[in-house]
Amino acid sequence: METHSQKFKIRLGLFVAGGLALFVLAIFIIGKQKNLFNPVFKLSTTFYNVSGLQVGNNVRFSGITVGTVDDLTIINDSTVKVDMLIRKEIQKFIRTDCEVGIGSEGLIGDRLLIISQGSLDAPLAKDGDQLTSTEPVETGTIMASLQVTAGNAEVITQQLAEIMIKINSGNGTLGRLIQDSTIAENINQTIVHLKQSSLGLDENMEAAKHNFLLKGFFNKKEKAAEDAKKKIINDEKKAADKKAKDEKAKEEKAKEEKAKDEKK
Numbered sequence: 001m002e003t004h005s006q007k008f009k010i011r012l013g014l015f016v017a018g019g020l021a022l023f024v025l026a027i028f029i030i031g032k033q034k035n036l037f038n039p040v041f042k043l044s045t046t047f048y049n050v051s052g053l054q055v056g057n058n059v060r061f062s063g064i065t066v067g068t069v070d071d072l073t074i075i076n077d078s079t080v081k082v083d084m085l086i087r088k089e090i091q092k093f094i095r096t097d098c099e100v101g102i103g104s105e106g107l108i109g110d111r112l113l114i115i116s117q118g119s120l121d122a123p124l125a126k127d128g129d130q131l132t133s134t135e136p137v138e139t140g141t142i143m144a145s146l147q148v149t150a151g152n153a154e155v156i157t158q159q160l161a162e163i164m165i166k167i168n169s170g171n172g173t174l175g176r177l178i179q180d181s182t183i184a185e186n187i188n189q190t191i192v193h194l195k196q197s198s199l200g201l202d203e204n205m206e207a208a209k210h211n212f213l214l215k216g217f218f219n220k221k222e223k224a225a226e227d228a229k230k231k232i233i234n235d236e237k238k239a240a241d242k243k244a245k246d247e248k249a250k251e252e253k254a255k256e257e258k259a260k261d262e263k264k
Helices: 002-033 088-093 139-169 172-179 181-209 212-263
Strands: 040-047 058-061 064-076 079-087 099-104 111-115
Touching: 040 064, 040 088, 058 079, 079 088
Parallel strands: 058 111
Antiparallel strands: 040 079, 058 064, 064 079, 099 111
């Protein structure tokens, strides 16, 4: 009987010890998440609409959780003040021109605050400072915009379908152009005539070159082209000669300086 009582007491003691250990562990985890055991400093901001933000939600900076939402206070009908507790070690990265926005954990997760990075020229934020905020975009507004876009896409799709039906049936200018073979043949004939006209123009220009009255003009034009070509060749040759002369002068100067150094 005594052995059974001792076993019961041992089991009860282990159960109580395990419960206390779990309780302490839970307090430690919760306290760590809520920054109860870490040195913190306080920042605040204001929003027109906090969009479901709650006390205890996380605060992130550069994608890292650095604090929690400490309090939400309605100042007036258009302003809600949000107090944040930020870990003290993060204070050296937060500037007074940082902006605070409201985001979410994924698509349907809890709301959170996001602190953007500030400029290096701005001073560091101090305990009790108020940062500027950017208003969140409501889900309802996004859905309404998507509905308008979807409606416009539906109208455009219907109009395109009607246009394709008319084209396939041969209605309209484009439809007749595609379906009527006569128009295609006329276009081909027009292209052939243009080629013939171009060929005739080339023949007329060649005949004009041999004409007694215009021969002098074309000769002058060809001579001017040849002179320009010769001038370009001469300029390139002069530039090459000058470059070779300069390089030779540099080499001679280098040799002279070397000889002077050897004498010394």
